[in-house]
Amino acid sequence: MFLAAVLLPFVAVLLVPWLVPVLKRRTGWVLSLLPLALFVYFAGYLSQVAAGSPVEVHYAWISRLGINLSIYLDGLALLFVLLITGIGFLIISYAAGYLGEQENLVNFYSFMLLFMGSMLGVVTTGNLLVLYVFWELTSVASFLLIGFWFHREESRYGALKSMLITVFGGLSMLAGFILIYLMSGSFEIREILARGGDLTSHPYYIPALILVLLGAFTKSAQFPFHIWLPNAMEAPTPVSAYLHSATMVKAGLYLLARLTPVLGGTPAWFYLVSGIGLLTLCYGSFMAVRQTDLKALLAFSTISQLGLVTALLGFSTELAVAAAVFHIFNHATFKGALFMVTGIVDHETGTRDIRELGGLRQKMPVTALVAGLTAFSMAGIPLLSGFVSKEMFFSSSLSLPAQGLAGWLFPLMAVFGSIFTFFYCMMFVFNVFGGKPTETPAHPHGDPWVMLWPPLLLALINVVVGLYPGVVEHLLVNPAASGTLGQSVTAHLALWHGFNLPLLMSAAVILVGLLLFTRQKAVVAFVEGVQNHRFNLNVLYDRSLVWLNDGATWITKVQMTGFLRDYLVFIFLWFVLSVGGTLLYKGGLNLVTLDLSPVGPYEVVLALVLVGAALGVVLLPTRLAAILSLAGAGAVVFLFWVNLRAPDLALTQIIVETVSTVLFLLAFAHLPELKKEDAPGREKFVNVLVAGASGLLVTLLMLSGNATGLFDPVIADYYVQQSVPLGGGHNVVNVV
Known part of the structure; x- marks a missing residue:
């Protein structure tokens, strides 16, 4: 039953071509019942998993190669499963109102369900090789969805870019998995986790760590592999909200969290994972400020927030890991809502250009409220869920075991990234919904409730969890943190921890962010100036493809001589x-x-x-x-x-x-x-x-x-000895 539930989205793909001609735009409403049913089914395991009893199912497949269809559902996996199915239900419902009948709905819903099934496979499988198969399936589904509007050159470019970078990371990760097998003797995640930190002393540890990190960093858009994510915004907004915000880009975070007990706890892990994470946090938030397209702004925002979680996983303390899994939950809710709000704005006004937008709160007050609640949650404003996880982030950065440079540089980087996060959140809310109304290509007629209720629900979750964080503490956060560290974690989530240094850091972020926002044009001009003079990774990517093509052409000319x-x-x-x-x-x-x-x-x-x-x-x-x-x-x-x-x-x-x-x-x-x-x-x-x-x-x-x-006994001797008794002949060749 459990395996059938995981694979059910793949079966549903076969039904889509039959449903769309009959139901047309209503297909999304019907198909959304599938992730809703899966959400309810998996939510039934919350109490069991929270009690410390993970679900383990084992189906033999290719046992001689160590490949089995194993299911391992602990607190970490269950958190991701509920996000995949819960957000999936809201996104597919939202898509029913967003996409018109002129779109290729068969392809869209088929690819979305393919991705959903692949993502469920990634987080529930108990075998590394099967995880790799599902991992690459998510890349394939992402490629198809980014290129959904394949008649656009930008869509084709973004799809190919995401495929090349993530598949490169996936192949590197596969090599890392093979090294883990050589170190542990098993591909089964449960058996590998049982080894704990024994693998960190193995000679293969550093190569395995680097290869696995390449897979995680490329998937979760960490610097310098982040360049595919902004181009992925050419996909329809429901795709961006689901894949490139709430789920797929978190596959790398899941991999880091899952292998923390095996690969974590070393200086190499700490400096590589935390360092890259904080660098990505700062870079993403800094670059988001100069974006004029709302989806591009949210893309760099996603890069930044993924860096924050990566840094927390690199810290690997109980508080940091609890903050990481809590922020994974928070980010899925507020960022998914913000992407859907962006889609609503684009749908109603005909543009996503911040320079052309303004005053939308008058025509779309509820949409403006949703945007404000979710953006301010991401900014870390008190009384919202993002504030709680941001406070935990600051506390974790201040309690690092590292001394010297990292001891003070990492907290400073955390504050720097958070200041610009606050800045672009203010831009999103006030530049789009504040000020005077502007002329747009289309004229909004009010809040489109058919698309608005999913982000509104996510906004309410941010408010409720912000005021009462204990509602997710025992059933979601602590079990997921325990699954990450491989030991019991009892972190306490609270809105108020008294007057302390993390609160002072939050206040500094808000005050400096407000000050910078009053000088918005000067700040944006400064960031654009830095951007224009920096080394451009996108140019390097484009040129590398040209070099690759030229190299292949030269090799072909040398080899294919015709003789x-x-x-x-x-x-x-x-x-x-x-x-x-x-x-x-x-x-x-x-x-x-x-x-x-x-x-x-x-x-x-x-x-x-x-x-x-x-x-x-x-x-x-x-x-x-x-x-x-x-x-x-x-x-x-x-x-x-x-x-x-x-x-x-x-x-x-x-x-x-x-x-x-x-x-x-x-x-x-x-x-x-x-x-x-x-x-x-x-x-x-x-x-x-x-x-x-x-x-x-x-x-x-x-x-x-x-x-x-090579063998004992020698194979030739065996045939000579057994030719007569077993084969009944003295001529060994004839007997063989």
Whole structure:
């Protein structure tokens, strides 16, 4: 039943082509019942999981490779499952009002359900390799949804960019998973977690950590891999609200949280994860200030907030982890609502350009209220849920075990990023809904309730949780934090902790943010000036694609010459360099224990004749002579088998050689006249060198293989011993 619930969205994809022609725009209302039902189903496990009893289901799949369909639902996984299904219900309902019938609704809802199922698979699977499969499926679904309006060049560009960056990270992560398997002996997450911090002392720890972090950082848009997320805003607004705010971009955060007990707790983890997280927080909030498109502003805002959570996971203290999972919940609610508000503004006014908007509170008062509540929650205004998690963030940064530079730099970075977060939140609310009404391409007629109720519900959640944070403390936050650290966490969430340094930091953020907002034009101009002079990662990405294409073109010109000789040289040269180089580096050749049989005069004569025949094939000037020389080489091999008393092989050899010679002679009559090959001396030298090296390497491999006993007992001895009792014959070859 549990596995069926996880896979149900994939089944629903098959129904979409049948529902849309009948229900049209109402399809979203019907399909939204699926995530709602899943939300209710999984919410039934809240008490069990909070009591410390995770759900574990195991289905054998490819057991020999350690790949099983395992389900592991603890507090951490359940938090993400409820966000995926709960936000999914609201977003799909919202999409029913946002998308018109002229859109390709079959594709849209199919891709959304594909993503939902993939994301559920990521957070519920108990096997790393299965996690990787679902992980890449989320990238595929994201690619399809970003490119939903594929007739737009910007959509195609954004889709490809997200795919290339996240798939690069996914492949790196897969390599990291393999290293974790080599360290732990298992792909099962439960078994890996049982090892705790034992893996941190393994020689593979640092490479595994870096590779896994590449996967997490690319997925969760951490600096410098954040560049795909702003371009992903070319997707329809429901996609941005669901994938690129509330769920998909948090897959990397889930991975970090899930593997914290295994990879965390080291200086490398602390400085890499926390450092990159705080850098991303500051960079994202700073760059959000200069954006004029509301979705672009929210994109950089998302980058910044993901950096905040990443930093908290890097701190890895109980308070920090509790703050991280709480802020994951908060961010999903207020950012999902803000994206939906942006969609409403665009839908009603025909523009998302902040410079063209203003005074919308008069025509859309409830929308303005929702925008204010959720934006101020993100800004950390008291009485809202974002304030509580922001206070916990400040407290965590002040209680770091690190001394020296990080001890004071990290809290300063936290304050810096929060100031600009406050600034752009003020921009979002007052530049769009405050001031005097402006002329827009379309004229709003009021609050569109068919799209407004989902963000309104999320705004109310921010208010309720802000006033009474204890409602999520015992059932969501503490179980998720316990699942992250692998030990019981009993953090206390409260709106008021008295007058302390974190409260002073919050007050400083608000005061400085207000001061900067009064000088909005000067601040934006300053940020734009910094942007214009900084190193542009997007330019580097674009140029890297050009360099990649140019490099591939050059390689193709070098390799695809149209001459068979060149292709053979490339193939055998690669064989010699890769296999021979590996053997030399690893010292894999074993000729010391080689036990050779005595060589008689017959073998010597036959070997010399065989060499002469082989040389004749390549040196004789006519095709007929070459064919006869080739037949002679086959005849010598036949005599070898006779000399070794293997009549069955000898008969097979002579039959094959006879038939082959006849076929060559038949084809010979239809071939053009053989021309003398006039190759330059350098080409002939390369031919001899590659051919000689290939032959020598194969000979050495054969001799080394005969001298090395890879199995005990030796396989050849086993067949000799068992030929009669098991096969009933003395001829081992026939028995085999």
